[in-house]
Amino acid sequence: MTSTSANPLNFFSRLGRNAQRGQMDINPLSRALIIVAGTLMTTICVIAFARAALGLSGDLPHLQHLVLVFHVATVIPCVPLGVYLIIAKKGTPMHKQLGKLWVSLMVVTALSTMFLRPGMEMTWIHIFVPITLRAAYLIVAKARRGDIRGHGKEFVSLYLGALMLPGIAAFVLDGRLMNTMLLG
Template sequence: MTALATVNAYLNPFHRPAGALDLGPLTRGIVIVAGSAMTTLCVIAIMRGILGLTPDLPHLQNWAIAVHVATVVPCVPLGLYLLLAPKGTPMHKQLGKLWVALMVVTATSTLWIHGLGNFSWIHIFVPMTYRAAWMIITSARARNFKKHRNEIIGLFLGALMIPGIFSFVIDGRLMNVLLLG
């Protein structure tokens, strides 16, 4: 690598030669658009809540909803960062472990939102998250980076973005109330 290429790679870590974990252009575009849009919506909704621009939020009296929101909201920008940033670094590994742990806690907390055993269609994402978390860990340990990448993309777009969209568009849900009042 030339000195100029080294300087450019240091200044812009997202512009580097493709590696085993790098996303293709279409997937990268989908991840950037979905992750950026969801992060923006989360920031706007939370700021509206902090600034008192929303009605009362009885949702937060339920400990399961409070844990769910506190763990899922950081997963959006963190997942976006991890999918776009350089892979295999110590920071990537530590933040990746944090992201998977937050996703598992998020999924687990949903089991108590309406009381254990009171499930709806959206709870299908709980076993999907558990399975993906297991596969992410085992594939990374086995150094099967293609499977590792695909599981993370599936978890990010499937179990994070899809329910996230519903949380903003279904009337009465906390994020819907925070964003739209």
């Protein structure tokens, strides 16, 4: 039997397997997309925070808004944690605990967006709040029912749809905190 170190491609062949009964919880393309998107987003976040910490971002008046700081503090860990949940062994106590933490952080992040604007004013990005709440419920419900494939699909759609898309918007829309931290 060859080890992973003998053939580096063995790592990629294992990415699509679930630890339980060898089933695929999500397809390899979705898994790879999360790994690539999550790793890239994590790297961009680290660069943005490093630039801000080194004073290269200029003024950050956003940081005076406590709810925004709370929102960012709850969403940022979801990016690398989601990648870890995808590549780690499934069904273990650690996977379950970290999965609960991830879902909780996503729900708190979504709910905190309701308080980012005065008077709970809504914008287009608030469409992700009900999407996140629905997907979070389904992730938990499907896992409890033993629908591991459905659980995985809900995770993928929440990760890519309600975490990556608004995350990209946070970096590309001028004036947003992450945009300012990254691009000054």
